[in-house]
Amino acid sequence: MARDDVRVRFAPSPTGYLHVGGLRTALFNFLFARKTGGTFILRIEDTDQKRSVTGAVEKLMSTLRTIGIKDDEGPDVGGPCGPYIQSERKDIYRRHVDRLLDAGVAYHCFCTEERLERLREAQRRKKLPTMYDGACRDLPADEVRRRLEAGEPSVIRLRFPREGRTVFDDVVRRKVAVDNELVDDQVLIKTDGFPTYHLANVVDDHLMGVTHVIRGEEWLSSVPKHIYLYRAFGWELPVFVHLPLLLNPDRSKLSKRQGDVAVERYLERGYLPEALLNFIALLGWHPADDRELFSLEELCREFSLDRINKAGAVFDVDKLNWMNGWYIRNLDLETVADRTRPYFEAAGIDVSDRETFVKVVAVARDYVSCLEEMVDRGRMFYEDICFSDEQRELVREEVSRSIYTRWIGEMEAKPAWTREDTENFIKQSMKELGLKGKNFYFPLRLALFGNTHGPDIPSLIDILGPRETVSRFRRALEQV
């Protein structure tokens, strides 16, 4: 299977955002191209004018770019098979459908949408399969010509054979068979002159030299139509690879209604491209061993079509959160700081003191599963602490006040204060005040950090610096 002329494509429709299922399809295509040394094509399927959203193509490409999936050919980088936007290829489809018309493989249909709707309704009532009844399938040629010339709205349908059986191979499901009589006369060209997915997809895949069609399982049942088109044109079939669906927690097809499906939403909240890609690669695919932390380069090396799963996969946000947290904790600290910075700035926090900010990130990253959460784990280093009633009670206790007073005295007496000084004085003051454990540490952390739980005291004082530390003790002492 390892051919060096592999050509695959990701062909999204520009709906305004990138669906996580789409990202998975894009990723698998990309990985297969990289693995085989093939070409990854990006093609925009915008043949539905009603669904077209302005700016969606640019947004889609920018999302793909930030996530690290780069196309070898596409609307942005060009290539020998352009244009890569289907709305700019209208005449190509028109030319091809004429060939089908001439060969009698397609026909004009004048049925109105209302008639079709009534037809389907009647079929449903009679518990029959819902499909076109072929009313216009055998219209006399002169009648067709007359109605066309009269300007009557029409579509062009595929004249699908009514007997026989279509059997085809799929890399994931092996053999799939469908009785031809159950395959509908699919509309190829709509009233507005635009092609439907089925026509555009087959024509473009052939013209663009696509060797492997890797896409979601929702397309499996329309493969017979596509195969019939390939044969009608006299073209070689691509290899079909239908990926298992991504599912909601209730196991229905992953949809907006049950959580976030827009990749942009995850990116906004600080899910790292590394984590998103790693996580999504494991949905429907598994490496040969038990590893599950992979960089994109490693995925490119390990990926193979024969380890793709058949069953649908639930998109488990819990595991994504764990994996994203893992990346936040294990990626280079400076890199994480760079990527975290915009979140603090958006919250109006001045983090221009880089050295301090990196320290904040270093302690905060142990607590979060996405970058957005870093702000709540780090803002107390930049903002005045606000105590709850319960916390204020602890701060006001005599022991607490004695700790603060003792520390202020010690720190003000010393011109410089190091981390080592903190460590030493913790021991010393504990002994002096006769305190230990939580009785000592909770009041201390509360005054400095605003919470009894959190990073260790030396880290807190290291980040705050002696001046701010002393002033926080004073503020604690002022609590009434």
Added chain:
RNA sequence: GUCCCCAUCGUCUAGUGGCCUAGGACACCGGCCUUUCACGCCGGUAACCGGGGUUCGACUCCCCGUGGGGACGCCA
């Protein structure tokens, strides 16, 4: 309703007839580490949908059920 596809812990999955007393990861529970929480480390609970075959032997192969999903649009 019709057709197609699928079926191992709650979830993602390993498993291609004996290596399975069914492995890993997330989540959950417990322990350790630690001044606390978190991180980390260690351990635990937890699954082969059911019934028939085939076979010396089935999680693995076949059939039938059952369950789930997808498609059935002049959407992709």
